Amino acid sequence: MYLQSFSHSVWTFNFLGYNVNVNSLLANPYCKYTECCNDDWIKFRRNRLMRNLTNHVYGQPLLQHAVDALTSHFNPNFQNHKALVLSFHGMTGTGKNYVSNFIADSLYINGVKSKYVHHFIGRLHFPDESKIPQYKEYLYNNLKAAIKDCPRQLFIFDEVDKTPPEVLNSIKPMVDYRDDVDGVNYSEAVFIFLSNIGADVIREHFHDLYFEKGRQREDLQMIDFEFLIQKGAFNEKGGLFHGDIIANSLIDHYIPFLPLQEEHVKKCILNEFQIRNVNLPKPEHVEHVLKFVEWGPDESLLFAKTGCKRLSSKVALLVDKYYRHESRIHNEL
Numbered sequence: 001m002y003l004q005s006f007s008h009s010v011w012t013f014n015f016l017g018y019n020v021n022v023n024s025l026l027a028n029p030y031c032k033y034t035e036c037c038n039d040d041w042i043k044f045r046r047n048r049l050m051r052n053l054t055n056h057v058y059g060q061p062l063l064q065h066a067v068d069a070l071t072s073h074f075n076p077n078f079q080n081h082k083a084l085v086l087s088f089h090g091m092t093g094t095g096k097n098y099v100s101n102f103i104a105d106s107l108y109i110n111g112v113k114s115k116y117v118h119h120f121i122g123r124l125h126f127p128d129e130s131k132i133p134q135y136k137e138y139l140y141n142n143l144k145a146a147i148k149d150c151p152r153q154l155f156i157f158d159e160v161d162k163t164p165p166e167v168l169n170s171i172k173p174m175v176d177y178r179d180d181v182d183g184v185n186y187s188e189a190v191f192i193f194l195s196n197i198g199a200d201v202i203r204e205h206f207h208d209l210y211f212e213k214g215r216q217r218e219d220l221q222m223i224d225f226e227f228l229i230q231k232g233a234f235n236e237k238g239g240l241f242h243g244d245i246i247a248n249s250l251i252d253h254y255i256p257f258l259p260l261q262e263e264h265v266k267k268c269i270l271n272e273f274q275i276r277n278v279n280l281p282k283p284e285h286v287e288h289v290l291k292f293v294e295w296g297p298d299e300s301l302l303f304a305k306t307g308c309k310r311l312s313s314k315v316a317l318l319v320d321k322y323y324r325h326e327s328r329i330h331n332e333l
Contacts, residue, residue, distance in 0.1 A: 035116075037150030041109050042116065044074035049106035056102070056271060057095045058308075059264035061218050062225075066255050070103065073190065080187040082177045085250055087160075087240075089198040089229050090257025093307020096194045100156050103192070107154060116150055118142070122159030122239065126167050136170040143174055144184050151188040160195035163239030168193075172244040193251070197240060198232040202256045203303060211300070217258055225256040259303035265293055268308035272315035278323045285322065289314045 028036065035041050046067065053063055066086055073084040088096040101112050108114035120126075126135045146153045157163065174186045205228055209215040215224075233240040233254070240246055260268075269289045273281040292314055295301040 035108075035110055035114060037116070037152065041114075042107060042150075042152050044070060045106045046071050049102055052102040052105065053099065057098060058267045059217060059258055059260050060095060060099075062220065062222060062256055062258070063099060065222050065253055066099070066103075069253050070106075070190070074107075082250070083175045083186045083189040083191055085175050085191045085193070085245070085252050087193040087195075087229075087233070087251045087254050088257060089195060089233065089254060090202055091199040091259050091303075091305070091307055092196060093304065093309035094257035094260060095307070096257055097158065100158075100192050100194060103190075104154055104156075107152075107190075114154075116146070116152065117154045118146060118156065120155070120157045122157075122162030124159075126163050129164050132164050132166050135164070135167050139167060139170060143171065143186075144182065147184050147186055147189060151185065153189045154192070155189065156192045156194065157239070158194045160193045160240060161197045161236075161238035165239055165241045165243055168239045169244045172248065172250065175245060175250045176248065193240070195233075195238060195240070197236050197238050198229040198254075198256070201228050201232045203259045203297075206258055207297065207300065207302065210302070220258075222253075222256075226254050229254040229256060260307045261302060261304070262290070265290065265304050265308060265311070268311055269315060272312050273319065276315065276319045276323070278319055281318075281323070285318050288318065 030036070031038060031040065049067055049070070053060075053067070057063065069084060069086065072078070073080060088099065090096060104114065104117045105111040108116060111117075120139070125138075126132075143153075143155065146155075157168070160168070171191075173181045174189075175191055179185060202225060205225065206217070206220070209220070209224065210217075230246060230251075234242060234246045245251060266286060269286050270281065273279070273286075289311060292310065294305045296303060296305045
């Protein structure tokens with residue numbers, strides 16, 4: 001019997017002519033069936049994320065920067081000096097929650113149901129400004145306990161615009177450039193902020209670029225929006241208002257979610273039909289759903305005011321009325 005190594009991380013020994021993997025023998029059998037903090041359960045799958053974004057998110061070419069940021073953060077050849085902080089900004093219905101869920105799906109085998117994914121919602125978790133001290137303690141304790149359990153956590157803060165600024169200020173040490181906070185290192189974690197903050201700035205600036213300079217959304221770059229969003233987030237009422245995280249330049253990337261045009265809304269409608277196993281809806285049914293979309297601004301009516309929100313329920317009614325048999329047959333198969 002002799003020991004040999006095929007790589008720095010995989011050791012085997014030869015026993016009676018058979019190569020036996022030492023790693024498999026030493027692995028915790030509990031983790032074979034239960035989620036654990038290891039590469040079997042947590043591994044960034046860039047191709048999976050790109051596929052989901054391509055197939056299910058429309059009109060958001062600047063999302064590539066978020067993908068690149070995640071790829072860099074989870075590069076095993078480099079050591080991070082701080083947690084990755086992404087801030088998603090844009091009108092309602094443009095895909096911010098959708099994308100954060102796809103990111104969770106690309107990081108964890110259990111996706112959004114992973115015990116390493118944490119959602120904090122402004123109006124749900126931090127509704128009462130008189131309880132800010134309790135919220136700060138609650139948040140600190142939850143984040144610290146999570147990181148001690150596993151460094152590779154995903155923290156999603158939704159409705160940042162409805163969160164008291166003091167609450168988010170309290171996590172500044174955890175996303176800063178430091179080795180540890182109270183004995184805990186947060187540098188492998190990812191923080192994502194979701195809000196409508198800056199939505200008007202994004203819409204107005206894109207509108208001007210589109211009509212005055214003939215810029216198509218595919219031609220836009222991060223530099224066209226990032227400073228505008230940063231300034232707007234710092235000065236607009238909400239969780240980032242005059243915030244320590246912005247003031248200390250700790251948000252790594254401000255990702256603008258562009259307002260959607262008719263072609264993108266139609267894709268959302270078709271996707272809602274496909275989710276319900278209707279792959280070829282009648283054109284008049286697509287147009288019927290489109291009539292429920294409100295457009296703006298008044299001078300151009302170029303953008304959907306609520307993006308792709310509310311479309312799901314409208315499509316569901318049509319499917320139940322006109323495609324029930326088709327949907328039922330597909331489900332039985």
